[in-house]
Amino acid sequence: MTASRSADGAVDVAALRRPTLTQVAALAGVSLKTASRALNDEPNVAEATGRRVREAADLLGYRLNGIARELRRGATSALVGLISGDLTNPFYSAVASGIERELRQHGLQLVTANNDEDAELERALVDAFLERRVRALLVVPSGAGHEYLAIEGNRGVPFVFLDRPPDGLEADAVLIDNVGGARAAGEHLIAAGHRRIALVADLARMAPQQGRIDGFVQAMEAAGNDGWRPYLRTDVHDVHRAERTVRELLELDPAPTALFTTNNRLTTGALRALRGHPQPPALIGFDDFDLADVIGATVVAHDSVAMGREAARLAHQRISGFSGPARTVTISTSVIARGSGERPAAS
Amino acid sequence: MTASRSADGAVDVAALRRPTLTQVAALAGVSLKTASRALNDEPNVAEATGRRVREAADLLGYRLNGIARELRRGATSALVGLISGDLTNPFYSAVASGIERELRQHGLQLVTANNDEDAELERALVDAFLERRVRALLVVPSGAGHEYLAIEGNRGVPFVFLDRPPDGLEADAVLIDNVGGARAAGEHLIAAGHRRIALVADLARMAPQQGRIDGFVQAMEAAGNDGWRPYLRTDVHDVHRAERTVRELLELDPAPTALFTTNNRLTTGALRALRGHPQPPALIGFDDFDLADVIGATVVAHDSVAMGREAARLAHQRISGFSGPARTVTISTSVIARGSGERPAAS
DNA sequence: GGCGTGGCCGACATCGATGTCATACTTTCG
DNA sequence: CGAAAGTATGACATCGATGTCGGCCACGCC
Numbered sequence: 001m002t003a004s005r006s007a008d009g010a011v012d013v014a015a016l017r018r019p020t021l022t023q024v025a026a027l028a029g030v031s032l033k034t035a036s037r038a039l040n041d042e043p044n045v046a047e048a049t050g051r052r053v054r055e056a057a058d059l060l061g062y063r064l065n066g067i068a069r070e071l072r073r074g075a076t077s078a079l080v081g082l083i084s085g086d087l088t089n090p091f092y093s094a095v096a097s098g099i100e101r102e103l104r105q106h107g108l109q110l111v112t113a114n115n116d117e118d119a120e121l122e123r124a125l126v127d128a129f130l131e132r133r134v135r136a137l138l139v140v141p142s143g144a145g146h147e148y149l150a151i152e153g154n155r156g157v158p159f160v161f162l163d164r165p166p167d168g169l170e171a172d173a174v175l176i177d178n179v180g181g182a183r184a185a186g187e188h189l190i191a192a193g194h195r196r197i198a199l200v201a202d203l204a205r206m207a208p209q210q211g212r213i214d215g216f217v218q219a220m221e222a223a224g225n226d227g228w229r230p231y232l233r234t235d236v237h238d239v240h241r242a243e244r245t246v247r248e249l250l251e252l253d254p255a256p257t258a259l260f261t262t263n264n265r266l267t268t269g270a271l272r273a274l275r276g277h278p279q280p281p282a283l284i285g286f287d288d289f290d291l292a293d294v295i296g297a298t299v300v301a302h303d304s305v306a307m308g309r310e311a312a313r314l315a316h317q318r319i320s321g322f323s324g325p326a327r328t329v330t331i332s333t334s335v336i337a338r339g340s341g342e343r344p345a346a347s
Numbered sequence: 348m349t350a351s352r353s354a355d356g357a358v359d360v361a362a363l364r365r366p367t368l369t370q371v372a373a374l375a376g377v378s379l380k381t382a383s384r385a386l387n388d389e390p391n392v393a394e395a396t397g398r399r400v401r402e403a404a405d406l407l408g409y410r411l412n413g414i415a416r417e418l419r420r421g422a423t424s425a426l427v428g429l430i431s432g433d434l435t436n437p438f439y440s441a442v443a444s445g446i447e448r449e450l451r452q453h454g455l456q457l458v459t460a461n462n463d464e465d466a467e468l469e470r471a472l473v474d475a476f477l478e479r480r481v482r483a484l485l486v487v488p489s490g491a492g493h494e495y496l497a498i499e500g501n502r503g504v505p506f507v508f509l510d511r512p513p514d515g516l517e518a519d520a521v522l523i524d525n526v527g528g529a530r531a532a533g534e535h536l537i538a539a540g541h542r543r544i545a546l547v548a549d550l551a552r553m554a555p556q557q558g559r560i561d562g563f564v565q566a567m568e569a570a571g572n573d574g575w576r577p578y579l580r581t582d583v584h585d586v587h588r589a590e591r592t593v594r595e596l597l598e599l600d601p602a603p604t605a606l607f608t609t610n611n612r613l614t615t616g617a618l619r620a621l622r623g624h625p626q627p628p629a630l631i632g633f634d635d636f637d638l639a640d641v642i643g644a645t646v647v648a649h650d651s652v653a654m655g656r657e658a659a660r661l662a663h664q665r666i667s668g669f670s671g672p673a674r675t676v677t678i679s680t681s682v683i684a685r686g687s688g689e690r691p692a693a694s
Numbered sequence: 695g696g697c698g699t700g701g702c703c704g705a706c707a708t709c710g711a712t713g714t715c716a717t718a719c720t721t722t723c724g
Numbered sequence: 725c726g727a728a729a730g731t732a733t734g735a736c737a738t739c740g741a742t743g744t745c746g747g748c749c750a751c752g753c754c
Contacts, residue, residue, distance in 0.1 A: 018502055020710055031734045036712065044732055061502065066478040067424060068710035071414050071739050079458070086444055088652065090637070093440035097433055100461055109475070111426070111458045114447055128456070131413040155365055155408060271641045290437070291638055294618045305435065367740055378704045383742065391702055415740035418709050 019060040028056040039064070070133075080315060081129035082112045083122060084140040084162070091264060091287060091304050092140065095162060098308025099138060106316050108135065119143030130157060136315035138162060144205070146171075158318030160311045164207045170326040172314040174307050178211030178286075179218070181300040181333030182262070185284045186219025188298070188335050189258045193345040194282060198231035198249045198256035200242060200266050209234075212262040212286055231256045242269025250281070257345040258282035264289050271295065284341040298341025302333045366407040375403040386411070417480075427662060428476035429459045430469060431487040431509070438611060438634060438651050439487065442509060445655025446485060453663050455482065466490030477504060483662035485509060491552070493518075505665030507658045511554045517673040519661040521654050525558030525633075526565070528647040528680030529609070532631045533566025535645070535682050536605045540692040541629060545578035545596045545603035547589060547613050556581075559609040559633055578603045589616025597628070604692040605629035611636050618642065631688040645688025649680045 025035035030049060038045045038053035045053075056062075070077050080103055084092045100110045111134065115122040122142050126149065129137055140162045147168040149159055159166070161173040189197050199216055202209045213234065220228050231249060236242050242261065246269060249256055258281050261267040267285030274280045285292075288301035310329045335341070372382035377396060385392045385400035392400075403409075417424050427450055431439045447457045458481065462469040469489050473496065476484055483505045494515040496506055506513070508520040536544050546563055549556045560581065567575050578599075580592050589608065593616060596603055605628050608614040614632030621627045632639075635648035657676045682688070 022710075032710090033712080033735080034733055037733090040712090044730090046732060049732080063474075064478050065418075065480060065710050067414055067418050067480050068739090069712075071412075071418050071741090072710080072712045074739080077414060087434065087440045087447065088437075088444045090435075090437065090440070093434045093437070093443075096440075096459070097435045097461070100434065100459065104461070109458055109460060109479075111456055112443070112447065113456060114444070114451070127410075131411050132456075133412060133414050268638060268641075271638065275641055289638070290636070291615060291618065291642065294615075294622055295638065295641060369740075379740090380705080380742080381703055384703085387742090391700090393702060396702080412740050415709090416742075418711090419740080419742045421709080 018065075019062045020065070021062070024053065024057045024060055024062045027060065028053045076133045076135055078108050079111050079132065079134045080108050080136045080138065080312070081125075081132075081134040082110055082138045082140075083115050083125050083129070084112070085117055085142070086114050087112070089264070090289060094304035095140070095308040095311075098305035098310075099312040100308075101305075102309045102312035102316070106319075108316070108319075115140075115142045117142040119145075123148065135319050136160065138311050138315060140164065141166075158315055160315045160318075162307060162311050165328075166326075172311075172318070172327050172329075174311045174314065174329045174331065176208065176302050176307070176331045177333050178208050179215035181286060181302065181335075182212040182215030182260070183219045184215075184333065184335050185260050185286065185300050185341075186216045187223075188284060188337075188341055189260065189282060190219060190223045190225060192258070192282060192342055194258040195225050195227035195345065196231065196254060196256045197225075197228045197258045197260060198233065198246075198281075199228060199260050199262070200236055200245055200249075200270065201232075201234040201262040202237055202266060204234045209262055216260055216262075228256075236266060236269075239265050239269045239272070242266040243272045244269075246270045246273035250277070256281055258341075258343075259284070261285045263287050267297065267299070271297065280340075280343070282341055282343040282345070284335070288336065292336075293338060296339035298338050299336055300333050301336045302331050307331050365412075366409045367412070368409070371400065371403045371407055371409045374407065375399045423480045423482055425455050426458050426479065426481045427455050427483045427485065427659070428472075428479075428481040429457055429485045429487075430462050430472050430476070431459070432464055432489070433461050434459070436611070437636065441651035442487070442655040442658075445652035445657075446659045447655075448652075449656045449659035449663070453666075455663070455666075462487075462489045464489040466492075470495065482666050483507065485658050485662060487511065488513075505662055507662045507665075509654060509658050512675075513673075519658075519665070519674050519676075521658045521661065521676045521678065523555065523649050523654070523678045524680050525555050526562035528633060528649065528682075529559040529562030529607070530566045531562075531680065531682050532607050532633065532647050532688075533563045534570070535631060535684075535688055536607065536629060537566060537570045537572060539605070539629060539689055541605040542572055542574035542692065543578065543601060543603045544572075544575045544605045544607060545580065545593075545628075546575060546607050546609070547583055547592055547596075547617065548579075548581040548609040549584055549613060551581045556609055563607055563609075575603075583613060583616075586612050586616045586619075589613040590619045591616075593617045593620035597624070603628055605688075605690075606631070608632045610634050614644065614646070618644065626693065627687075627690070629688055629690040629692075631682070635683065639683075640685060643686035645685050646683055647680050648683045649678050654678050 021035050022032050025032045028035060035053045038050040082096060082099055087093045096112060103110055113125045115125060119142050136158045138160045141164050144167045146166050150169050159171045161171055165173050201213050204210055233245050236245050259270055261270045264287035270283055284298045286300045288299045292299055368382050369379050372379045375382060382400045385397040429443060429446055434440045443459060450457055460472045462472060466489050485507045487509045488511050491514045493513050497516050506518045508518055512520050548560050551557055578596060583589050583592050606617055608617045611634035617630055631645045633647045635646045639646055
């Protein structure tokens with residue numbers, strides 16, 4: 001008669017469909033509401049009743065339906081979305097890790113999606129996440145122009161931008177001190193006596209890259225050095241092009257005596273190009289990386305895990321009701337000297 | 348009168364609460380169902396009606412409530428869960444990346460959680476994911492004993508195990524050819540003339556580690572070599588202990604002439620210990636890593652992104668209705684010679 | 695003109711849980 | 725002893741969407 005017993009009277013444990021609370025209640029011989037109370041440890045449930053309900057739930061292998069609960073409780077999930085580049089890039093995975101750890105402390109779960117550095121896909125992903133009713137959305141944006149998020153932001157889904165500032169929109173952001181870090185790198189090379197310094201940068205249209213270029217140029221201008229100008233290479237977007245570009249730079253006459261690469265990918269390419277070189281130029285790379293100590297690579301380091309953590313923290317504050325103006329957290333950088341950046345300029 | 352207009356008659360765009368389909372319908376002057384039909388491009392909606400509904404939706408900034416839809420449509424989400432170790436470990440992030448790419452092709456989204464290599468937390472995460480009604484659950488298990496998943500597995504939530512086989516449970520799995528890879532590493536070192544070979548391994552209770560130990564031992568026994576026995580070090584679980592262990596090994600007399608490290612963490616530690624060593628021993632590490640080419644590190648490589656992809660594929664087949672017996676996909680390995688593994692035994 | 699057909703639309707039930715409120719039965723206490 | 729308060733429970737509405745079914749109307753055809 002009840003849905004929880006099959007026709008032959010045996011309890012239908014193997015039912016394909018997952019049991020509902022109604023079935024548990026029927027098996028325990030109580031009402032739906034009482035079963036709900038028992039399983040949620042609400043007050044005013046007789047001890048014996050509670051036991052019967054729990055036994056029935058165990059027997060059926062009952063598992064609460066979080067979707068239904070969320071719908072009833074307010075149509076918003078415990079999920080926080082992250083849209084970033086591919087996780088095989090250690091920068092993104094470090095950020096994701098920091099986010100995940102922080103969220104977990106607040107009972108929130110991270111949902112990740114890869115925008116493939118494509119603005120169109122990114123928009124679609126934002127839409128998908130919003131339909132899923134994520135509690136907050138963290139984005140390492142691929143493109144510019146985030147006006148389309150403006151309405152959403154005002155409707156209670158907080159956005160936090162990572163690594164790249166929001167464009168056309170007020171929103172929380174966690175950024176790296178790109179200008180300062182790059183300036184420090186430039187100064188470091190100047191101090192080692194370098195004048196002909198090559199700058200190998202990624203797509204200049206991306207704000208962090210532009211910041212790093214600016215910072216480097218600032219250092220050069222402060223030192224009254226123009227020797228870098230012939231060696232500026234931007235829009236180098238992948239490891240192989242970086243390797244090739246560095247090789248080409250080294251064949252110039254006169255060749256640069258030092259290199260500054262503005263992200264981990266480019267640094268990797270440069271290291272490949274420099275491998276086995278008899279008299280390698282000095283090298284400083286933006287972004288720290290695994291084994292940089294073993295290789296002896298001088299870098300502009302920053303704490304990417306902390307970036308993720310801060311972003312998650314900002315989001316959590318919004319989720320918890322904070323509604324002040326947009327905030328920006330800046331992650332500091334520091335030059336870590338490991339050898340490659342201290343090679344003197346060939347005399 | 349309708350909920351979508353505020354008391355003063357203006358359309359209430361700035362309402363804090365996100366608009367529901369009912370409000371859109373009211374604003375468009377049609378029934379709830381008709382609005383639903385219009386926005387879902389169902390047939391039998393007059394062109395003019397459809398337009399009115401879409402305009403109303405735009406005006407209100409309406410966004411479908413995926414939670415409600417999922418509840419109605421079958422109480423199962425488009426999410427697939429991944430439980431693994433920390434994403435800062437490139438192995439896990441590569442796996443996650445492979446999974447994410449594959450899932451996206453099928454309109455599924457990846458939800459990640461870090462088990463901190465803790466079996467208790469892992470169980471809790473599994474519970475949380477099941478309550479969230481994920482469509483499938485991919486696990487890189489931390490501990491042994493997965494019997495508690497048996498009921499779930501039979502209830503339509505497919506499980507796929509990565510890297511470590513399910514214990515006490517029939518389930519799909521994607522594993523690495525640990526034995527074969529380690530045997531090849533052992534043979535490689537033997538072929539270079541080594542006899543005193545140190546094996547530095549992680550926790551031996553973890554199946555992949557045990558497999559790598561076994562494979563190595565097989566190679567030694569096939570070569571009739573016992574020279575490794577004094578240099579076996581297991582249960583080395585972090586980078587620092589690996590570094591220390593390798594230093595200690597090198598101070599032995601006689602010292603081993605070669606090292607085999609059984610995962611990327613241990614290889615990192617070994618590389619640190621070997622740095623600047625006048626006459627470093629040969630080194631082969633299990634797991635390929637970024638910049639291994641620059642460092643010249645010989646490794647037993649395998650395609651971790653493919654691992655993720657295969658796991659996602661298995662899961663997707665189950666989601667799509669496949670219900671055959673449990674399958675195991677094995678990811679092959681290959682030794683990539685880059686120098687460190689080819690250093691000859693000191694005569 | 696009558697009737698069948700198809701297009702368009704809305705009322706209502708439903709997914710699986712939780713919140714509200716009513717009710718029956720105890721217990722407590724003046 | 726009777727009223728008030730408290731306990732245990734259940735009926736029913738509800739979250740926001742979709743599925744079912746039936747009604748109305750226009751049109752075409754005999």
